[in-house]
Amino acid sequence: MTENRLMEIYYLLFGRFGPQHWWPGETQFEIIVGAILTQNTNWTNVEKAISNLKIADLLTPKKLDEVDAAKLAELIRPAGYFNIKTKRLKNFLAWLSSQYGGQLENLEDVPAGRLREELLSVKGIGPETADSILLYALNKPVFVVDAYTARVAIRHHLIDSDADYERLKELFQSNLPADVRFFNEYHALLVRVGKEFCRPTARCEGCPLNKLPHIPQTG
DNA sequence: GACCAGGCACATC
DNA sequence: GATGTGCATGGT
Numbered sequence: 001m002t003e004n005r006l007m008e009i010y011y012l013l014f015g016r017f018g019p020q021h022w023w024p025g026e027t028q029f030e031i032i033v034g035a036i037l038t039q040n041t042n043w044t045n046v047e048k049a050i051s052n053l054k055i056a057d058l059l060t061p062k063k064l065d066e067v068d069a070a071k072l073a074e075l076i077r078p079a080g081y082f083n084i085k086t087k088r089l090k091n092f093l094a095w096l097s098s099q100y101g102g103q104l105e106n107l108e109d110v111p112a113g114r115l116r117e118e119l120l121s122v123k124g125i126g127p128e129t130a131d132s133i134l135l136y137a138l139n140k141p142v143f144v145v146d147a148y149t150a151r152v153a154i155r156h157h158l159i160d161s162d163a164d165y166e167r168l169k170e171l172f173q174s175n176l177p178a179d180v181r182f183f184n185e186y187h188a189l190l191v192r193v194g195k196e197f198c199r200p201t202a203r204c205e206g207c208p209l210n211k212l213p214h215i216p217q218t219g
Numbered sequence: 220g221a222c223c224a225g226g227c228a229c230a231t232c
Numbered sequence: 233g234a235t236g237t238g239c240a241t242g243g244t
Contacts, residue, residue, distance in 0.1 A: 039226040045242060046225090080241040084227085126227050146225045191225055200223075 016208035020188035023136035048078035088124025148194025
């Protein structure tokens with residue numbers, strides 16, 4: 001049964017890696033900025049960009065909304081795609097400013113489903129970024145799917161290889177208890193095992209999920 | 220030097 | 233509706 005297999009995977013991962021303490025960010029806003037900057041990008045590059053923003057004392061919605069776009073682009077350059085990500089950050093801030101007075105606390109009481117739709121309407125925020133913001137910044141019980149989640153699920157025969165984002169999300173959300181802490185840890189653990197053992201060219205040797213049925217990686 | 224990394228929007232068929 | 237492409241830096 002899928003539910004039991006998903007729990008087994010969780011316990012194997014947690015037993016090996018322990019708590020991951022996600023999201024790696026000190027404030028709600030830092031988490032949101034990180035969620036946008038990490039799109040298709042290595043986290044270490046994102047850390048450099050966020051460090052630049054901290055040093056420049058710009059890591060608040062108001063300051064980032066007001067800063068010159070060219071300056072912002074220069075600061076986030078290490079995160080890659082810096083021109084498009086500048087626009088995406090500005091798009092988010094424009095939405096926050098116009099719809100919620102620029103105050104993140106005004107998002108707290110908005111139902112998760114409605115908030116997700118609104119976030120998806122912001123150009124540059126897709127399903128993964130929206131769900132990351134909902135779960136990690138706003139503590140809503142939604143499951144975050146990313147490239148690692150998909151790879152692990154497919155390689156372990158939990159879902160068809162052509163499953164889209166929403167189907168992958170449903171796999172986890174409909175078979176697991178909707179709990180913020182649990183979803184937080186589970187996704188973080190999937191990224192951890194993905195980075196160490198489930199990359200396209202990584203080998204399965206030593207993977208804590210090896211005892212489960214899977215497609216052996218030969219790269 | 221090629222490949223990869225915690226996506227997304229847009230063009231084209 | 234499916235498939236392809238641009239966006240860009242930095243580590244392995």
